[in-house]
Amino acid sequence: MTNAPITTAAGTGLLLDKVALITGAGRGIGAAAARLFAREGARVLLAARTGPQLAAVAQEIRAAGGTADHVVCDLADPASVRAAVERAVDRFGRLDVAFNNGATGQPPGPMDELSEADFDQVCAVNLKGPWLAMNAEIAAIRATAGRGAVVNTSSVGSLMANPQLPAYGATKGALNSLTASAAATYGPEGIRVNAVAPGTTLTEMLQEWDARSPGIIDQLNARTPLGRAADPEEIAQAAAWLLSDRASYVTGTVLRVDGGMLA
Incomplete structure (x- = not known):
């Protein structure tokens, strides 16, 4: 028997009155x-490459009484990324927090077969993009806002050998280093950066x-003490707290x- 995921329907004001930008917000964790961020009181700007998905999620948030807008954004395009951030400020007046969740995968297999x-695409989106x-x-x-926080989505695969997704794991490992460097650089200004x-x-x-x-999901679950995969909201809950x-x-x-998994 495994523990079931826990989800919450109502918010507790964890992000009350904050303006949040979320990349990769059209599906999955984003x-x-x-x-979740909207339920917790944030005004959210959703960004990703997929306009229809973004529009659907934003409409769902508004229908539930939240405040949301969206902007199409390609993380591999510097001008597009800057425009998304500017849109958050133009739409809501400031930026308090950001969740850099957008990423791309790779065809699974040994590194010499990639x-x-x-x-180059994995590096452009998963490292240069953040x-x-x-x-x-x-x-x-x-x-x-003057002070705020940023959270980047890394991967447990960045903390160990990742022979089936070597480029993906490598970019996420580099993102961990970038996160630490940003935390050290901007901490004196009151800007926190975590992953x-x-x-x-x-x-x-x-x-x-x-x-x-x-069978890869079953294999991964077999290596996980809780014996199951996470629901995307369980990852979002951790990001919201950070x-x-x-x-x-x-x-x-x-x-x-x-x-x-890495215990």
Whole structure:
């Protein structure tokens, strides 16, 4: 018997009155975060490449009484990233917090079988994208709210060998380093920077991996003490806490949310 995921329907005001930007918000962890942050009192700007998905999630949030808008954003395009941050400030007057969750996967397999084009794309989205986003977000926080927080989505695969997703794991490992450097750089200004490192999480990206490598979810669950994959909202809950004032003395941390996989 395994423990079931816990989800909450009502918010507690964890992010009350904060303006939040969420990348990769059209599906998976990002969409769950958008819904959760809005329930917790934030005004949210959703960003991703997929306009129809973003519009649907934003409409769902508004229908539930939340405040949300969306903007199409390509993390591999510097101008697009900067425009998304500017849109948050234009729409809501400031930026308090940001959740850099957008990412791309890679075809699973040994590193020597990955094409150079695929490697470059993973690096552009998963490493350069958050770097661009953090630079723009920190500038916006500094210019408007003055103090704030950023959370990047890493991966438990960044903390161990990742032979089936080597480029993905490498970019997330580099993101951990970038997160720590940003925390040390901007901490004196009152801007905290952390990362969450999800374990096996029931996102579309994971389902796509399982379709290419049948049985991979069962294999990962067998290595997880809790014996199951996470619901996307369980990762979003960790990000919400890190972004909230309740985590006011936490910065430079990569928080594993992995069901004990690396325990």
